[in-house]
Amino acid sequence: MGKIKVKKSIAGINERIKRGDAVVTTAEEMVELVREKGEVEAAKEVDVVTTGTFAAMCSSGVWLNFGHSDPPIKMQRVWLNDVEAYTGVAAVDAYIGAAQLSETRGFDYGGGHVIEDLVRGKEIALRAIAYGTDCYPRKEIEMTITIHDLNQAVLYNPRNAYQRYAAATNSGEETLYTYMGTLLSNYGNVTFSGAGVLNPLSRDPNYETIGVGTRIFLGGTQGYIAWEGTQHNPTHGLGTIATIGSLKEMSPSYLRGCTIRGYGTSLYVGLGVPIPIINENIARTAGAGEEQLKTELLDYGVPRRDRPVVREVTYAELLSGKIEVKGKEVPVSPLSSFKLAREIADKLKGWIEKGEFFLNPAAELLPRDTAFKPMKQIGVVPLAKDIMTKKVVIATPRDSIASAARIFAEKNFDHLPIVDQNGKLVGIVTSWDIAVAVGTKKRRLSDVLTPKVITAREDEPIDEVARKLERHGISGVPVVDAEGQLKGILTTDDISMLVWRRRR
Amino acid sequence: MIKKVLLRYSTQRATEPILASVIKQTGVLLNILYADFTSRGGEILLSIDAPEQDVGKVIGLLKQRGVEVQELKRVIQLDEEKCFSCGACLSLCPTRALRLADDYSVKLEEDKCIYCEICVPSCPVQALKISKYG
Ligand code: SF4
Numbered sequence A: 001m002g003k004i005k006v007k008k009s010i011a012g013i014n015e016r017i018k019r020g021d022a023v024v025t026t027a028e029e030m031v032e033l034v035r036e037k038g039e040v041e042a043a044k045e046v047d048v049v050t051t052g053t054f055a056a057m058c059s060s061g062v063w064l065n066f067g068h069s070d071p072p073i074k075m076q077r078v079w080l081n082d083v084e085a086y087t088g089v090a091a092v093d094a095y096i097g098a099a100q101l102s103e104t105r106g107f108d109y110g111g112g113h114v115i116e117d118l119v120r121g122k123e124i125a126l127r128a129i130a131y132g133t134d135c136y137p138r139k140e141i142e143m144t145i146t147i148h149d150l151n152q153a154v155l156y157n158p159r160n161a162y163q164r165y166a167a168a169t170n171s172g173e174e175t176l177y178t179y180m181g182t183l184l185s186n187y188g189n190v191t192f193s194g195a196g197v198l199n200p201l202s203r204d205p206n207y208e209t210i211g212v213g214t215r216i217f218l219g220g221t222q223g224y225i226a227w228e229g230t231q232h233n234p235t236h237g238l239g240t241i242a243t244i245g246s247l248k249e250m251s252p253s254y255l256r257g258c259t260i261r262g263y264g265t266s267l268y269v270g271l272g273v274p275i276p277i278i279n280e281n282i283a284r285t286a287g288a289g290e291e292q293l294k295t296e297l298l299d300y301g302v303p304r305r306d307r308p309v310v311r312e313v314t315y316a317e318l319l320s321g322k323i324e325v326k327g328k329e330v331p332v333s334p335l336s337s338f339k340l341a342r343e344i345a346d347k348l349k350g351w352i353e354k355g356e357f358f359l360n361p362a363a364e365l366l367p368r369d370t371a372f373k374p375m376k377q378i379g380v381v382p383l384a385k386d387i388m389t390k391k392v393v394i395a396t397p398r399d400s401i402a403s404a405a406r407i408f409a410e411k412n413f414d415h416l417p418i419v420d421q422n423g424k425l426v427g428i429v430t431s432w433d434i435a436v437a438v439g440t441k442k443r444r445l446s447d448v449l450t451p452k453v454i455t456a457r458e459d460e461p462i463d464e465v466a467r468k469l470e471r472h473g474i475s476g477v478p479v480v481d482a483e484g485q486l487k488g489i490l491t492t493d494d495i496s497m498l499v500w501r502r503r504r
Numbered sequence B: 001m002i003k004k005v006l007l008r009y010s011t012q013r014a015t016e017p018i019l020a021s022v023i024k025q026t027g028v029l030l031n032i033l034y035a036d037f038t039s040r041g042g043e044i045l046l047s048i049d050a051p052e053q054d055v056g057k058v059i060g061l062l063k064q065r066g067v068e069v070q071e072l073k074r075v076i077q078l079d080e081e082k083c084f085s086c087g088a089c090l091s092l093c094p095t096r097a098l099r100l101a102d103d104y105s106v107k108l109e110e111d112k113c114i115y116c117e118i119c120v121p122s123c124p125v126q127a128l129k130i131s132k133y134g
């Protein structure tokens, strides 16, 4: 790359912001500029690039301080609108997390909603219990509060604003409800998060300007980057930040509680980071087009930690609304609002231009070389193939109803898998099907079999199979390999045996 | 009056001649809002803009020809105050009644909606609502 041609300091940029002649562009505008004039010219011209994102960020919450009652209480457990907050700290401090569910309303209401209601100035029912001490004799308290009654309400989010996020699809035969939204069966749709070129951390992927103390747009006001985010993984292009700011100054336009179907509650957080263009290297990354931003499309149909990669995709493709998956055109849903991301970048730009927002140099840059470790495994999670019954009585579609009736009479089970000449599962016949068919004109199993069978894959973890059985209210599933060949059968009895053994 | 009906049929019946002949017989214009065909059959969403009597005639003729006709007596609403255009609903909508406008805001074209309801519970802020009438 050679010698750096443009060098600017954050102090110099702040000087220009003060004078009102700093040049600010949004990331979208910067992409155009770099395309047109190249990174060196763009670096000379532009002082700050603004970014924005508005996405569900579960790792968010608020530190609250309620003040002391008379007589005082050392809150042992506390609920806000029936959503429990963590109180394992000093007497009247508590942390309400976005993903905590209401104890009375379940998925419909949670910590994210409490946070939004606080910001809206609504009344919140507060309830606390305590064991009582000499210094804190009170044992319970019930009242309503608003945000104005709190001493502090500090939004502190341990992990926000992923640098990029994998896109999701589902190869399975059932619709899945995930934190990546509703995923239709058979690659029916694709979802992704992240605001493309506006995505804050994607503009400084080498962490040359972003660090602890960087002033940012957070929830409609000015906040800060507090630390690297949990799971910060810049080595794989998956950096994150922890953010902090005063909830009392935030706006409900940029902080919204939400329910993600089948998953739980969360908080949509509006966040924007200003990127100071201190040299042409930053100009280049801040102006990288969405065709250069790649991520992976993962198959959530496989319920493992390491989900298979279906293909690599660019944000340009994802933002077009349709992408090709396995030879078929599939509709795409963004899960984060591009419209609000743009609004945030524009707003931050306006603040800087008007001299209402100054850059704060990072006290310390974020680490660039950490990777993210998976959870330590306690024992190995068994897979379907580990405990399934491998010797399975089977039949073919051409077999007679009478022969199946004989099998059911002799053996003690209710489900007979039907396979074709290649061993591929083509259906299932139950003892009930046979009971109904006897005495009718039906002769062959092909006349009575149910072709749509709920199956488990060989490498599916037992916990997932157990969930499947429960969801469908069935007592067993045939186990197949990737080609649909019947490999065994797994029943609720097999699973309870395993659980029983595990407990011992 | 405008009435929306959903037609379902199996492949054994060629629908195009059916629709054509119904149009010819009644003189009523049928507007196809959405159509989906699979190997097992198809679905067509029609809007019929005609006096009530003629609408009845069209539905009668379709039924006579063995097409399953379902009248859609529902309305869908997108609460623009609540919706923040996240787009979670977009890829779920089978008819593209929900779409992204040029300014990246999410828009609903009720004309194309077949009230499948899949979008409703998938909206993170309950901005979509379907209600029945009639
Ligand atoms: S899912 Fe709800 S909030 Fe998101 S775009 Fe659709 S209607 Fe709007």
Ligand code: SF4
Binding pocket: B076, B092, B093, B094, B095, B096, B097, B098, B112, B113, B114, B115, B116, B117, B118, B119, B120
């Ligand atoms: S109910 Fe929702 S998803 Fe279904 S067609 Fe109407 S807008 Fe589309």
